[in-house]
Amino acid sequence: MEPYTASEIMALTAGSFVQNNDILFAGTGLSMLAATVAKRIHAPDAIVFFETGGIDPSLAELPLAVADPRVMVGTSVNSCLADALSILGHPKFRTIAFLGAAQIDCYGNLNSTMLGTYENPEQRFPGSGGACDAASLAYGIIVFMQHEYRRFVKRLDYFTSPGWLSGYNSRQEAGFLRGGPMAVVTNLGVLKFDDITKMMYLDQYYPFTDPETIASKTGFDLDISRAKKCSPPKEDELKILRQEVDPQRLILGPI
Amino acid sequence: MSTMTDKIMTARKAVDTFIKDGDQIALGGFTVNRNPMHIIREIIRRKKNRLYLVVHSHGQGMELLIGAGCVERIELAYGGVARFAPTGYLFKKAFKDKTIEVEDYSNYQMTLRFMAGAMGLPFIATKSGLESDIVRKFGFSPQMRGKGKIPEHKLKVIDDPINENGGKVVVLPPLNPDVALIHAQYAGEKGTIRINGLSFADIEQAKAAKTVIVSCEEVVPEDYIRRDPDRNSLAHFIVDAIVPAPFGAHPTACHMYYDYDPNHLNYFKKVAQDQDSFNRYLDEWVYPFETMEDYLTKVGFKDLLKIKANSALGYAPGLDRR
Numbered sequence: 001m002e003p004y005t006a007s008e009i010m011a012l013t014a015g016s017f018v019q020n021n022d023i024l025f026a027g028t029g030l031s032m033l034a035a036t037v038a039k040r041i042h043a044p045d046a047i048v049f050f051e052t053g054g055i056d057p058s059l060a061e062l063p064l065a066v067a068d069p070r071v072m073v074g075t076s077v078n079s080c081l082a083d084a085l086s087i088l089g090h091p092k093f094r095t096i097a098f099l100g101a102a103q104i105d106c107y108g109n110l111n112s113t114m115l116g117t118y119e120n121p122e123q124r125f126p127g128s129g130g131a132c133d134a135a136s137l138a139y140g141i142i143v144f145m146q147h148e149y150r151r152f153v154k155r156l157d158y159f160t161s162p163g164w165l166s167g168y169n170s171r172q173e174a175g176f177l178r179g180g181p182m183a184v185v186t187n188l189g190v191l192k193f194d195d196i197t198k199m200m201y202l203d204q205y206y207p208f209t210d211p212e213t214i215a216s217k218t219g220f221d222l223d224i225s226r227a228k229k230c231s232p233p234k235e236d237e238l239k240i241l242r243q244e245v246d247p248q249r250l251i252l253g254p255i
Numbered sequence: 256m257s258t259m260t261d262k263i264m265t266a267r268k269a270v271d272t273f274i275k276d277g278d279q280i281a282l283g284g285f286t287v288n289r290n291p292m293h294i295i296r297e298i299i300r301r302k303k304n305r306l307y308l309v310v311h312s313h314g315q316g317m318e319l320l321i322g323a324g325c326v327e328r329i330e331l332a333y334g335g336v337a338r339f340a341p342t343g344y345l346f347k348k349a350f351k352d353k354t355i356e357v358e359d360y361s362n363y364q365m366t367l368r369f370m371a372g373a374m375g376l377p378f379i380a381t382k383s384g385l386e387s388d389i390v391r392k393f394g395f396s397p398q399m400r401g402k403g404k405i406p407e408h409k410l411k412v413i414d415d416p417i418n419e420n421g422g423k424v425v426v427l428p429p430l431n432p433d434v435a436l437i438h439a440q441y442a443g444e445k446g447t448i449r450i451n452g453l454s455f456a457d458i459e460q461a462k463a464a465k466t467v468i469v470s471c472e473e474v475v476p477e478d479y480i481r482r483d484p485d486r487n488s489l490a491h492f493i494v495d496a497i498v499p500a501p502f503g504a505h506p507t508a509c510h511m512y513y514d515y516d517p518n519h520l521n522y523f524k525k526v527a528q529d530q531d532s533f534n535r536y537l538d539e540w541v542y543p544f545e546t547m548e549d550y551l552t553k554v555g556f557k558d559l560l561k562i563k564a565n566s567a568l569g570y571a572p573g574l575d576r577r
Contacts, residue, residue: 028337051362053453060572061570061572065286065287065288065338065515066285066312067287067508068287068288068515068570069508071453072453079454080453080454080457081285081362081455082370085362113388117392124342124346124351126312126341126342127333127334127359128332128359128360128389129332129333130362132364132383133364136382136385136387158388160359162384162386162387174385174386177382248575248576250338250577
C-alpha cells in the first residue's frame with residue numbers, strides 16, 4: 001500500500017507539466033485538481049480558465065463543474081462560452097487543455113461520445129462538450145485516462161476529439177493550425193508521443209507498477225523501451241493537494 | 256416612470272402562450288447552473304411533447320424533460336450534470352433505447368451556431384472538429400434532413416473559401432430556435448435583462464430565438480435596471496415573457512443568489528436510475544407545484560438556507576457537496 005492514491009499522483013504529475021505562464025483550459029474532475037495544484041505549487045502565475053467563461057478565478061473552493069458558481073469569483077472577467085472558447089485557439093497564447101475520455105487510440109485521438117453506433121448504441125457518454133474544440137484549437141492537450149485495456153483501443157468507437165490523427169504530419173495536413181496531445185496521464189504512468197511518428201510510448205511508470213503491466217493493459221502495441229520509473233509524490237505537495245485543494249476529497253475520492 | 260407591462264406573467268401563461276408541441280427550444284444555463292427549471296417543470300405539467308432541444312452543455316433541465324417524455328430530438332454538445340451525473344442518466348437511457356434522436360456537435364460549434372442565428376449569418380466557419388466523427392457521422396437520418404427546423408446539412412467540410420492556404424474548414428448551419436428559455440437574476444418591468452456571473456450562451460440563444468421567455472429571481476423597476484445599463488445583458492424588446500421565479504433555477508445554481516443543491520441532485524441521481532422511481536419523482540416534485548411558493552415549501556427552509564449564497568462570494572462557502 002502506497003502512502004498516496006492513484007488520483008493523487010495523477011493530479012500532481014499532470015500539474016507538473018504546467019509552466020508558469022501557461023493558460024490552462026480546465027475541465028471537471030482531475031483536470032481541475034491538476035490546474036489548481038500546479039498554481040499552488042510551482043506555477044502561481046498560470047492562468048486557469050473555463051469554457052463557460054470564468055477567466056482566472058480565485059478557486060478558493062474547488063469547483064465541481066465548469067459551470068460551478070465557484071468559477072465566477074475573483075475572476076479577471078466573467079464572460080461566456082464564445083469568449084472563453086475563442087481564447088483556446090488564439091495564436092498569442094500557449095493554451096494547454098486538460099481533457100479526459102472514455103477511449104484513446106495510439107495517436108491520442110479521443111472518444112467521449114459513445115460505444116457502438118447511432119444505429120446500434122451500446123453506451124453513451126456525455127459527448128464532446130468543449131473537448132473537441134480544445135483538441136482542435138489549443139496549443140496542446142494533456143489527457144487523463146484510466147489505464148484499462150478496453151480504453152486504450154486500436155480503433156475508437158467514435159472519434160470525438162482530434163489528437164495526432166494518423167500520425168506523422170497528418171494533423172497539419174488535415175488543416176489544423178497547431179496543437180496535438182503532449183502527454184497522457186493515467187493511473188499507472190505517463191505516456192508521450194514520438195516526435196516523428198506521433199505514436200504513443202510509455203515515458204514514465206509509477207513506483208507501484210511496471211512497464212509490462214502497463215503494456216498488458218494497453219489495447220495496441222506500446223513502446224516501453226523508453227520508460228523510466230517516476231519518483232513518488234513529495235510530502236509537501238501531497239499536503240497541499242489534500243489540505244488546500246480538495247479537503248473534502250470531492251474529486252480525489254477515498255484514500 | 257416605467258409602467259408594468261403585460262410581459263410579466265406566470266409560468267403557466269408563458270408556456271401556454273408561447274410553447275407548442277414540436278417546438279425547437281434552446282435551454283439556457285449550463286449543466287448545474289441557471290437552468291430555467293421553473294419553466295421546465297411547467298412544460299412537463301402542461302405535457303408538451305415532441306420538443307426539439309438545441310443546447311450546448313445541458314444539464315438538469317434537459318434530464319427532466321427527457322425523463323418526462325417531452326423530447327423527440329436533441330442537437331447538443333454535452334449531456335450531463337457534472338459530478339452528480341457525468342453522463343445524464345435519462346439522456347443515456349433515451350439514447351440507448353433510441354427514444355430520442357441525437358445529433359452531436361461541440362460546445363464551440365453550438366455556440367457559433369446560436370451566434371450565427373442571432374447575427375443572421377447563412378453559415379459560420381471553424382477549424383474545430385476537422386477529421387472527427389462529429390463531421391463524419393450523423394445521428395439524424397438523411398430522410399429527416401431539411402424538414403421542419405432540421406438543417407439540410409449537419410455541417411460541411413470545405414476548403415477555406417477566402418484564404419488559398421487556409422486548408423479545410425467546418426461550416427455550420429445557424430440556429431434560430433422557436434423559443435429560448437433563460438433564467439436570469441434580474442428583469443426590468445419592460446424586459447431589460449441582467450445576468451450576473453457567466454452568461455454561458457444565453458445571450459446568443461435569446462437573440463437567435465423567435466420567442467424569448469425569461470424567468471428571474473427578481474423583477475425590478477425598469478428605471479432602476481437602466482441606472483446601470485453597462486451591466487445589462489439583453490435589451491427589453493428582445494424579451495417576450497418575464498416570469499417572476501425566486502429560486503427558479505433550483506436545484507441548479509444562480510450566482511449571487513444560491514448554490515446548486517447537492518442534497519437534491521444526489522437524490523435525483525438515485526431516482527433517475529429507473530423510470531418508475533423517476534415517475535415517482537415527477538409525482539412528488541413536479542406535478543403538484545404550479546407556483547414557486549409551493550415548490551419551495553416542499554424544498555424546505557433548511558435546504559434553502561444551506562444553499563443560500565454568501566453575498567461576497569456568490570456561492571455557499573463550506574457547503575457539503577459530497
